[in-house]
Amino acid sequence: MKTLLSLTLNGRPRDDAVPDNMLLVDYLREVVRLTGTKIGCDGGECGCCTVLVDDRPRHACLTLAAAVQGRRVETIESLERNGRMSAIQRGFHEKLGAQCGFCTPGMVMAAEGLLRENPDPDIPAIRRGLAANICRCTGYVKIIEAVQAAAKENAA
Amino acid sequence: MEYMPDFTLHRPKDVAEAVRLRAEEGALFVAGGTDMIVNVRRGIERPTSLVDLSAIEGLDRIERDADGLHIGAGVTLDRLATDGTIRRDFAAVAQGAAAVAGATHQRYGTLGGNLCLDTRCLFYNQSEWWRKSNDYCLKERGSVCHVAPGGKRCFAAFSGDVAPTLLVHGAEIDVVGPDGARRMKLADLYRNDGMDHLTLAPGEMIVTIHLPASEGGAPSAYEKSRIRGAIDFPLAGAAVWLRQDGGRLAALRIATTGVHTHPVLIEGLEKFAGSALDDAALDGIGETVRSQSRPMRTTTVKPWYRRRVVGALARRLTARLAGL
Numbered sequence: 001m002k003t004l005l006s007l008t009l010n011g012r013p014r015d016d017a018v019p020d021n022m023l024l025v026d027y028l029r030e031v032v033r034l035t036g037t038k039i040g041c042d043g044g045e046c047g048c049c050t051v052l053v054d055d056r057p058r059h060a061c062l063t064l065a066a067a068v069q070g071r072r073v074e075t076i077e078s079l080e081r082n083g084r085m086s087a088i089q090r091g092f093h094e095k096l097g098a099q100c101g102f103c104t105p106g107m108v109m110a111a112e113g114l115l116r117e118n119p120d121p122d123i124p125a126i127r128r129g130l131a132a133n134i135c136r137c138t139g140y141v142k143i144i145e146a147v148q149a150a151a152k153e154n155a156a
Numbered sequence: 157m158e159y160m161p162d163f164t165l166h167r168p169k170d171v172a173e174a175v176r177l178r179a180e181e182g183a184l185f186v187a188g189g190t191d192m193i194v195n196v197r198r199g200i201e202r203p204t205s206l207v208d209l210s211a212i213e214g215l216d217r218i219e220r221d222a223d224g225l226h227i228g229a230g231v232t233l234d235r236l237a238t239d240g241t242i243r244r245d246f247a248a249v250a251q252g253a254a255a256v257a258g259a260t261h262q263r264y265g266t267l268g269g270n271l272c273l274d275t276r277c278l279f280y281n282q283s284e285w286w287r288k289s290n291d292y293c294l295k296e297r298g299s300v301c302h303v304a305p306g307g308k309r310c311f312a313a314f315s316g317d318v319a320p321t322l323l324v325h326g327a328e329i330d331v332v333g334p335d336g337a338r339r340m341k342l343a344d345l346y347r348n349d350g351m352d353h354l355t356l357a358p359g360e361m362i363v364t365i366h367l368p369a370s371e372g373g374a375p376s377a378y379e380k381s382r383i384r385g386a387i388d389f390p391l392a393g394a395a396v397w398l399r400q401d402g403g404r405l406a407a408l409r410i411a412t413t414g415v416h417t418h419p420v421l422i423e424g425l426e427k428f429a430g431s432a433l434d435d436a437a438l439d440g441i442g443e444t445v446r447s448q449s450r451p452m453r454t455t456t457v458k459p460w461y462r463r464r465v466v467g468a469l470a471r472r473l474t475a476r477l478a479g480l
C-alpha cells in the first residue's frame with residue numbers, strides 16, 4: 001500500500017506517494033535525496049537521524065513517513081541561509097563541536113530544537129536536551145560550548 | 157528497506173475506528189513508535205497492518221476537574237514531565253516521565269505506549285540475526301527460555317518508568333475495545349507473565365489515564381538505577397508516595413519497575429503506619445520492597461544487585477520524602 005504524503009519539508013510544500021512501511025529517514029535519504037540525515041543504529045539508540053517535526057526533535061528512523069502527513073519537517077539541510085551558516089552551525093564550527101561529523105547533523109538538529117524551546121539553556125538543560133544523541137569523538141564538552149555560543153549569538 | 161516488512165498503515169481519526177481496524181488479523185497499534193517500530197525493524201513484531209493512534213482527535217489532551225487529572229493516552233512524556241499541576245501534585249509522575257530514555261524520545265513517546273511497553277530481556281531485544289543464531293527464545297519463535305532453561309515461563313522484565321509512579325497515586329484507566337468501554341485500576345492492567353503481561357483483551361486500547369485529586373498533593377518521588385545516566389531502561393526503579401501526621405508516617409505506597417514481569421505495587425506496608433521512620437523502620441521498608449522483587453538474568457547486571465538496589469532506592473526516597 002502507498003499513501004500520498006503531503007508535508008512541508010525544509011520550508012517547501014511537497015507531495016510524494018510513499019509506501020506505508022517506509023521510514024521517514026529512508027524517505028528523506030532515498031526519495032528526496034537529502035542525505036544529511038544519518039543512520040547510525042538499528043533504531044532509537046544514537047540520535048544521528050534526529051530531525052525536527054513541528055519544531056520538536058524526533059527520530060526519523062522510528063517515524064513512518066506517512067505519519068508526518070501535513071506536518072512541518074526540517075532537516076540539517078534547512079539551516080543555512082543563502083550560503084551562510086545559522087547560529088547553531090557556526091557554534092559547532094567555531095567551538096570545534098564536530099570531529100568525524102557523523103553524529104553532527106542529528107546533534108545540531110537536537111540542539112536547534114532545544115534552543116527553539118529554551119533560548120537560554122544552562123549546562124544541565126543542554127545535557128538533558130542532547131541526552132538522546134551519542135557522539136563517539138568529542139567527549140561532549142565542545143558540543144556544550146557550541147550550544148552556549150549559539151544561544152549567545154541568538155540573544156545578541 | 158529490506159529491514160521493514162510489508163504492512164498497511166491506518167491512521168484513524170477516532171477511537172471507534174482504531175478499535176475496529178485493530179480487530180483485523182495481524183493488526184497492531186503504534187503510538188509514538190519508540191518501542192513498536194524498533195521491534196518491527198528487528199523482526200520481533202511482524203504486523204500485517206499498523207493502526208497509528210497519532211491522528212486521533214483529542215487523544216493528546218490533559219483535562220482537569222474536581223475529580224483530578226484525565227490524561228489522554230497520546231499525551232507525550234515531555235508534557236507529563238513539565239506540566240505544572242503534575243509537577244506539584246503528582247511529582248513522581250513528572251519525574252518518571254523525565255527518566256524515560258532521552259529528551260528526543262520523550263518528545264514523541266506517549267504515556268499509552270509507555271504503559272503498554274513490551275517486557276524486555278537480553279535475549280529478546282536483539283537483532284534478527286542475533287536471536288536467530290541463538291535459536292530465538294520462548295517469548296518469540298523459540299522453544300527454550302535462555303534465562304531459566306528448565307521452565308516454560310518467560311521472565312522478561314517490565315521496564316516502563318511511568319507505571320509505578322501512577323500506581324502509587326491510585327491511577328485508573330479507561331479502556332475501549334470491540335465490546336465497549338470499561339474503567340479499571342491501572343494495577344489490573346498487568347499480570348505475572350513476561351510473554352503476555354497485559355490483561356487487555358484483543359483489540360482493546362487505553363484511552364484515558366485518571367489521576368485522582370484525592371491522592372494528589374502528598375509528597376511523592378521516583379528514582380531509577382541504570383547503566384548510563386543519559387539514556388537507559390531501568391535496572392530497577394522505585395516510586396514512593398507518603399503522608400505524614402505529626403512527624404509520624406500516616407500512609408505509605410511504593411511501586412517498582414524493572415524487577416519483575418510487571419510493575420509491582422508493594423504489599424504489606426500498612427504495618428509501618430504510625431512509625432517515626434527510625435533506621436529500623438526504614439530498613440524494614442527496604443526489606444519489604446526487596447522481598448517482593450523477582451529480577452531474573454534478563455540484563456547484563458546481576459539479579460542480586462538489582463534486588464539490593466530496588467530496596468535501597470525505596471528506603472532512600474522514603475527517608476527523603478519524610479524530610480529525614
Ligand SMILES: Cc1cc2nc3c(=O)[nH]c(=O)nc-3n(C[C@H](O)[C@H](O)[C@H](O)COP(=O)(O)OP(=O)(O)OC[C@H]3O[C@@H](n4cnc5c(N)ncnc54)[C@H](O)[C@@H]3O)c2cc1C
Binds near residue numbers: 266316
Ligand atoms: C533507546 C531507547 C531507550 C528507551 N529507554 C526507556 C526507558 O528508560 N524507560 C522507558 O520506560 N521506556 C524507554 N524506552 C521505550 C519508549 O521510548 C517509551 O516507553 C515510550 O513511552 C513508548 O511510547 P510510544 O508512544 O513510543 O509507544 P509505541 O512504541 O508506539 O507502543 C508501545 C506499545 O504500546 C502499545 N500501545 C501504544 N499506545 C497504546 C494505547 N493507547 N492502548 C493500547 N496499546 C497501546 C503499542 O501497540 C505497542 O505494543 C526506550 C526506547 C528506546 C528506543
Ligand code: SF4
Binds near residue numbers: 276301309311454
Ligand atoms: S526470559 Fe526467557 S523466554 Fe523471556 S525473553 Fe528472556 S530468554 Fe526469552
Ligand code: FES
Binds near residue numbers: 044045048061
Ligand atoms: S539512526 Fe540511531 S537513533 Fe535513529
Ligand code: FES
Binds near residue numbers: 098099101103134135
Ligand atoms: S563527531 Fe564523531 S561521533 Fe560525534
